Amino acid sequence: MRTLISIVAIVAGMSPAPASAAPLPEGSADHFAGSQILKHERTVHLRTAGDPPTDGKVPGMDVSSHQGDVDWQSSWRKGARFAYVKATEGTTYRNPKFTQQYNGSYDVGMIRGAYHFALPDRSDGVKQANFFVRNGGGWSPDGKTLPPALDMEYNPYGDTCYKMDQAAMTTWVKAFSDTVFARTKRYPMIYTSTNWWNRCVGGSVKFGNTNPLWIAQYNSRLGPLPQGFDFHTIWQWQAAGLFPGDQNLFNGKFEQLRRIAAS
Template sequence: MRSRLRAWTARLGVITAAAGALAAAPAPSTTAAPLPEGSAEHFAGSQIAKHEGTTRTARSLAPFGEVPGMDVSSHQGDVDWEQSWADGARFAYVKATEGTGYRNPKFTQQYNGSYDIGMVRGAYHFALPDRSGGTEQADFFVSNGGGWSVDGKTLPGAMDMEYNPYGETCYGLDQAAMTRWVLDFSNRVLERTQRYPTIYTSTSWWNRCVGGTVHFGLTNPLWVAHYAEELGPLPVGWDYQTIWQWEAAGLFPGDQNLFNGDADQLVRLVMG
């Protein structure tokens, strides 16, 4: 499963150029709306685990060779970062926002705590493409923790694209409209942070709801969820993953992740 980390910045502009082919696609509504009453927390993989399940049988240590990491949300509360570091985690993604109406109340403890213990860390956004536009949600994300800085410790922000927790799997959008939404979010994050966001997803959801009209693999790092002994096929548009979320729970709080490379390659990703 290992592959060499590739340079993203050499391919700037590919996604923007590809957007022209989708000009005729209807854009999702840009009217903001709060999360439905009673909603509390949707973390990365919550809907993937629900819809796709897991076939993992080994529930202990990560496969040998990659850099281990974790992702957390308010579901984990105050994280014991010293223990997570002692257990081997070296990077973390922290949920910041969902839609345009939710901010993780534990974000500061989790985001600053992972940094203070020595991890590289980044923020992620749980996307709700049927509730507001990609540009609007990107602005909400970046303004509430989803920024990036050249400090050697900050991962590019991530957009969590997965099954709709409130209704129809693809949020009522066809592939052209969903692709346009992802482009709008991605390009807005690039505009505001100078980095393309990482895309978190599963192969099944992405291939069904987004497809391959635009090959986001040319610009956006892939964080793929698949809870099995082997990674399996990747979403259309990517020929390697940057991060594999390989287990929904385990040694570290939250979900278990593997960076596809060594510590030096992780630093190069962080620096852009």
């Protein structure tokens, strides 16, 4: 009967339903910081004419395996001074281009850091934090390594909030954050969008007291910040542009960026 239904569906021009509801594998070159925000919010923050103000800001970028081998010298010559590189997703995926991207950015003089694409419904925050730290998400006070970063955004595999309420999601983020701190002595940068965070996490815990904010808003003007944050450290303002990957601005001068990397 299943075969007959599939044949009828194909003849009718429809895709037959999958035979199994087994979870999809973790990790994809298409899952990077902002990939799901761009899909869900592309009409929310339409860019106005012109670029955001850059006075007193430092330009940077973020990449994943989606970009492949990056020409870091070219990005340096064009003005990029920092980079975030996707390291992991869930508890099984590791970016196959991580070494080229993470070490390559460092070698040309950039201040760089690693980020983790969270899948809160697959495993708890402690397990994902440990997997991340073991596979590139560490930190050292060398003045060239940014705090590890946690990418919290729309679920690429299903329900927007991973079928979790705000209390459960807050607990997950705090467990991840506390575990990273325990292992690296740095609280992770939190990457997110205002819309997703306010809907799925909320403001019951003021994460801005401990965690720097990396905000995604594709506009020439920065809008409201997520609940629990009064200040942003990095603004991902464009999904493509001068540098490979996403375009970012550090909210301060280069000396301040180096201080964040050093302590």
